[in-house]
Every structure is written in C-alpha cells, then in structure tokens.
Amino acid sequence: APQATTVTVTGAGGQIGYGLLFRIAAGDMLGPDRPVRLRLLEIPQGLKAAEGAALELQDGAFSLLEHVEVTDDPRVAFDGCSIALLVGARPRSAGMERADLLQANAGIFGPQGAALSEVAADDIRALVVGNPANTNALIAAASAPGIPADRFSALTRLDHNRAVGQLVAELDARPDDIDGVAIWGNHSSTQFPDVSHAVFGPVKTGPDVTMVFDALAAKLGSSEAALAWLDDVFVPRVAQRGAEIIRVRGSSSAASAANAAIEHVRDEQGGVAWTSAAVVSHGEYGVPEGLVCSFPVRSDGDGYRVIEGLDLDDRARARLAASVDELVAERDAVRALGVI
Ligand code: NAI
Numbered sequence: 144a145p146q147a148t149t150v151t152v153t154g155a156g157g158q159i160g161y162g163l164l165f166r167i168a169a170g171d172m173l174g175p176d177r178p179v180r181l182r183l184l185e186i187p188q189g190l191k192a193a194e195g196a197a198l199e200l201q202d203g204a205f206s207l208l209e210h211v212e213v214t215d216d217p218r219v220a221f222d223g224c225s226i227a228l229l230v231g232a233r234p235r236s237a238g239m240e241r242a243d244l245l246q247a248n249a250g251i252f253g254p255q256g257a258a259l260s261e262v263a264a265d266d267i268r269a270l271v272v273g274n275p276a277n278t279n280a281l282i283a284a285a286s287a288p289g290i291p292a293d294r295f296s297a298l299t300r301l302d303h304n305r306a307v308g309q310l311v312a313e314l315d316a317r318p319d320d321i322d323g324v325a326i327w328g329n330h331s332s333t334q335f336p337d338v339s340h341a342v343f344g345p346v347k348t349g350p351d352v353t354m355v356f357d358a359l360a361a362k363l364g365s366s367e368a369a370l371a372w373l374d375d376v377f378v379p380r381v382a383q384r385g386a387e388i389i390r391v392r393g394s395s396s397a398a399s400a401a402n403a404a405i406e407h408v409r410d411e412q413g414g415v416a417w418t419s420a421a422v423v424s425h426g427e428y429g430v431p432e433g434l435v436c437s438f439p440v441r442s443d444g445d446g447y448r449v450i451e452g453l454d455l456d457d458r459a460r461a462r463l464a465a466s467v468d469e470l471v472a473e474r475d476a477v478r479a480l481g482v483i
Contacts, residue, residue, distance in 0.1 A: 147178040147209040151224040154231025155183035156192030162401030168205040184220035217258035232273025249482040256286030271297040277435040278473040285483040297421035299437040301403035306336040325439035326419035328466025335462035336381040414444040
C-alpha cells in the first residue's frame with residue numbers, strides 16, 4: 144500500500160473542522176488510493192471537541208484512515224505534514240477594531256507558519272481558511288522562511304461555488320454546464336465575482352456553448368437587464384452570502400466551507416483547468432507582488448497558477464482595484480504592527 148499522507152487540520156474541534164475530518168477520512172480530498180494520517184490541532188479549550196471528533200473518526204472505521212492524533216502543540220501537529228488546513232482563527236468580537244483582529248490572528252498564523260517551516264514535510268502545501276484568510280496566509284508565508292511562499296494559499300473556492308450556485312439557479316442550469324467563473328480580490332464583501340469570461344452550455348462536449356452573459360441577457364430580456372442583475376443581485380448576493388447563511392441557519396456556513404476546502408486541495412493536487420483561489424501575486428493583473436489575492440487559477444497537480452491574459456473591462460478593473468486596496472490596507476496594518 145502507498146505511504147500515508149500526513150494531513151493537519153487546525154481548529155479541528157470547530158464547526159468546519161467537524162465537516163472536514165470525515166470528508167478527508169472518506170477519501171474525498173486525496174482520492175481512494177491515498178491513505179491519510181490525521182493530526183488535529185486545537186487550543187486547550189478546543190481539545191475536548193477535537194478528541195470527541197477523533198472518537199467518531201474511529202467509529203467511522205474508514206479504510207483510508209491510518210492514524211489520528213490530537214494535540215495543542217503546533218510542532219507536533221505539523222511534524223512531517225504534507226497538507227495543512229489552517230482553519231482555527233480568532234473571530235472578530237463585538238467592538239473589535241481591525242488592527243486588533245489582525246494582531247490577534249498574527250499571534251496564531253505567525254507561530255504556525257514558523258512551526259510549519261521547521262517541521263513540515265518538504266512538499267508541504269498550506270490552505271488558510273480562517274479569516275481574514277488572505278492576510279492570515281500572507282502572515283503565515285512571511286513567517287515560514289523555509290517554505291516557498293507560493294505553497295500558501297487562501298480559500299475563495301466557497302465564493303466561487305456560491306457564484307456558480309447563483310448562476311445555476313438563475314439559468315436553470317446544472318453546475319457542470321457553467322465554466323470560467325472567477326473570484327477576484329479579497330475573501331470579504333469587497334470581492335468581485337466575475338462572469339465576463341464564463342461560458343454556459345455542455346462545456347465538456349463543446350458545441351452550443353454561449354457566454355453566461357448572453358444566456359442571462361436572453362433570459363432577462365436585454366443586456367441592460369443582465370447587467371443590472373449582475374450588479375444589483377448577483378455580486379452582492381455572492382459577496383454577502385456568509386451573512387445570509389448566518390441569518391437563515393442561525394450559525395455560520397460550515398459544511399459548504401468544508402466542502403470548498405476539500406475541493407480546493409483536491410483540484411490543487413489532482414489538476415484543474417479553471418477555478419478560483421487566493422494565491423501569492425507575482426504582479427498579475429497589476430496586483431502588487433506578494434499580496435495573497437484571489438484570481439482565476441489552474442493547476443497541473445503541482446500548485447495553483449494564475450490564469451493570465453484575460454481582458455478586464457473598466458468595471459471589472461475598478462472592482463478588482465477596490466478589493467486590492469483593502470488587501471493593501473490589511474498588509475500595511477500588519478506591517479505597522481511589526482508582524483511582517
Ligand atoms: P469555530 O469557532 O467553530 O471553530 C474554530 C476552532 O478553531 C475552535 O474550535 C477554536 O478553539 C480553534 N482555534 C482557535 N485558535 C486556534 C489556534 N491558535 N490553533 C488551533 N485551533 C484554534 O469556527 P468555524 O465555523 O469552524 O470557522 C473557522 C474559521 O473559518 C473562521 O475564521 C471563519 O471566519 C472562517 N471561514 C472561512 C471561510 C472561507 O471561505 N475562507 C468560510 C467560512 C468560515
């Protein structure tokens with residue numbers, strides 16, 4: 144049998160962790176041929192919840208699951224780890240300023256980046272889920288001198304999937320019939336969900352493919368109506384979907400976030416022609432180098448690369464610039480705190 148891959152989940156006693164662990168153990172992330180060794184990192188208050196999840200993992204009797212270990216020590220959790228899912232973060236409490244939030248999270252993602260750098264496997268890839276995800280990834284990468292920065296990414300696949308879900312509902316389509324949606328910018332309400340390169344139709348077979356925009360215009364009666372729907376309904380709905388879930392469900396999105404994290408890693412490792420992820424900018428589309436920004440990306444199985452050469456109209460450029468301004472402000476605030 145092939146050697147097991149060590150996967151570390153931080154915040155493993157939380158809501159998203161609870162959704163993630165069972166999907167990983169079932170082989171949904173790395174496939175049916177790769178056994179996994181799970182390491183669950185928590186803070187002392189969260190250890191019992193993680194230990195409970197570990198008992199339930201045992202009760203799943205998963206054939207791919209070789210071992211489960213629960214710890215509150217990052218150096219133990221990340222030892223020999225090839226895939227790190229950094230979920231545990233400090234949430235914003237009432238009245239907390241942005242600088243306080245960034246500082247509290249720097250106190251988590253700085254030491255975790257340093258521990259990864261010291262003890263993780265050479266092929267380590269880390270996905271940051273915990274918010275503010277883009278800037279937490281920036282902090283972790285900056286704190287991990289032994290790991291190439293582009294091994295760190297942040298999750299915007301949930302936003303991507305939410306955008307596809309909205310189009311599926313509006314166009315009465317199936318998810319597989321929509322390709323080429325992009326999330327640009329920060330994983331926050333300033334993000335830009337973009338359909339201007341998206342196609343609609345039996346994507347995999349080729350003929351009868353139309354642009355999503357044209358399909359929307361046909362459905363809604365005119366290009367003006369399609370534009371209005373995109374600006375007034377689609378973009379705000381996707382960008383504020385997290386708040387909507389909290390309002391309706393009574394707690395934050397957990398299963399859909401776990402699903403998106405599984406798909407992010409699955410496609411990064413298995414290859415994908417087009418999805419969205421927040422990755423370290425090399426200056427693509429004018430995004431300042433070093434920022435962790437969401438782009439349309441592809442992977443050949445060796446990490447996400449930005450899909451370059453897409454035309455952005457003035458509207459898209461303005462929206463991307465606004466979200467990038469927010470990322471720059473977060474980075475500058477972290478710099479001012481002396482964190483990076
Ligand atoms: P939760 O509060 O249920 O769980 C978080 C867990 O992390 C807790 O058990 C806590 O004890 C643990 N934790 C805190 N600090 C830690 C540390 N230093 N090391 C290890 N564990 C630590 O929260 P939930 O719902 O699981 O969400 C987790 C994070 O994911 C939040 O920051 C949330 O905002 C974010 N999120 C991100 C999404 C994305 O698309 N990027 C989507 C949804 C949530």
